[in-house]
Amino acid sequence: MPYASDAYAAFCAQAEQRGHLRRLNARLDHSARLLDFSHNDYLGFAHHPQLIHAAQRAAQRYGVGATGSRLLSGDSLLAHALERRIARSKQAPRALVFSSGYTLNTGVIAALLDRRVLKDEPAVFCDRLVHASFYHAFATAGVHPQRYHHNDLDHLASLLAASQARKCTRFIFTESVFGMDGDCAPIDELRSLARRYDALLYIDEAHATGLHGPEGSGLASGVVQDGGIAMGTFSKALGGSGAYLACNEGIASFLLQRCGSLIYSTAAAPATLASALTAWRLLPHYGNVRRATLERATQLRAQLRELGFDVGKSTTHILPLIFSNLERALTVHAHLAEHGIRTSLIRPPTVPPNAIRLRLAISANHDDSAIAALVSALRAFQ
Ligand SMILES: Cc1ncc(COP(=O)(O)O)c(C=O)c1O
Incomplete structure (x- = not known):
């Protein structure tokens, strides 16, 4: 094994210790019933x-x-x-x-x-x-x-x-x-x-x-x-x-x-x-879809704030749930996953250590019931 490999292993061990180790995480089969707020397919065009x-x-x-x-x-x-x-x-x-x-x-x-x-x-x-x-x-x-x-x-x-x-x-x-x-x-x-x-x-x-x-x-x-x-x-x-x-x-x-x-x-x-x-x-031809998606994001933002979450300065379809420590973010992330809701956990160095977040992206495919399911799962942290 070349010496360089030891340095790479040490780097990953350190990242793991800090809770920042990145791993690949294959998406579940598309037929699986998962409510997904982690992707960037904001208009649902990936399957159009x-x-x-x-x-x-x-x-x-x-x-x-x-x-x-x-x-x-x-x-x-x-x-x-x-x-x-x-x-x-x-x-x-x-x-x-x-x-x-x-x-x-x-x-x-x-x-x-x-x-x-x-x-x-x-x-x-x-x-x-x-x-x-x-x-x-x-x-x-x-x-x-x-x-x-x-x-x-x-x-x-x-x-x-x-x-x-x-x-x-x-x-x-x-x-x-x-x-x-x-x-x-x-x-x-x-x-x-x-x-x-x-x-x-x-x-x-x-x-x-x-x-x-x-x-x-x-x-x-x-x-x-x-x-x-x-x-x-x-x-x-x-x-x-x-x-x-x-x-x-x-x-x-x-x-x-x-x-x-x-x-x-x-x-x-x-x-x-x-x-x-x-x-x-x-x-x-998607003016109405755009308006409805952004309107839904506005409503969700208000609901999340009411529940006491920090959604930063978001004004668009992207809503961060910001946490000052990793443990809390991991707990909320795992709780949502248990409820069949997928979100992206964004860690440092992508974001500052005191602003770790669950990134929620609202897409045209999220209807009222999807938003209600998300809010209901998050009520556990009110
Ligand atoms: C702001 C911004 N610019 C550029 C990119 C890179 O785009 P792509 O995924 O097409 O390589 C991304 C992807 O996450 C992004 O968020």
Whole structure:
């Protein structure tokens, strides 16, 4: 056994001791009667017959894989049709699709921050609660971000003002709907700050896409009109996998030259693109479903607060039940599981040690009886 294995074993033993060891946990068979609040399939599209049909047809017609990166054999008319559709609904000059949100963020952000291209050391500001993929990209680019307090515009403004002491490019990174907290970034104010300080604003719409904004297209289309970037995924409300970026032509052209995850990775499979295109075409017809889902989340939030739970600053379909210690979170998690209710237990380092949470995501498939069952099980902790 190589020596390195001892270090990995010691690392895992330590994580286990702290109660933070991550394990894979295969989902039960879909036929099992389990009430599931842990997934990101916010519109129930993962099993939508039209999406399944589109994926099947695409696989039959074009095969199961793209067979190469987009710059070699893997580009397709499907990808172009999807990009045109997304660009239209985001009111963006251009969209680009990728095989996952993680590879999009890590590849695109690292390319944007490349010092050899910028010819300076960029000043990077990010909301401290952004997704891990941002931090992985900053590390790849060798950049130390200045993390502003969550959604705190005064803090961000003071950091931006301080950065004016030197001439440099500036970037602001945030999510529009925060995936672990369920609150929203103040996009208009961020746009003003970005304009004032000549910063490129980059917004991750992974958890907004499909459910928020005009026809579910997200909250940040104005950002693109200002010259910024909005990305989102097909892996949450659209029920599949893959991701998109909306931007101007200049940025898209640059990414085709420099973005590693676009250039050196096999393109998204035809079935993935076809189901995403079908999902995007369905979105305008889901206004009532979106409204009902968000309304149900609002009612649940009020009920959870009445029961004495801390749901943080959530205003969307994502509701965290926040606990100051792991034991309590484990107890509630296990109790819900005993009642056939599945939730995600989110531990450090994904969230701070004093804000361990059960993440509840409300989907269009959760009817009143599902919400009532959840509330009833949680009454045990009132
Ligand atoms: C905010 C955010 N961005 C990006 C991603 C990555 O997306 P994907 O799962 O498509 O790789 C996630 C996934 O959890 C996310 O929550």
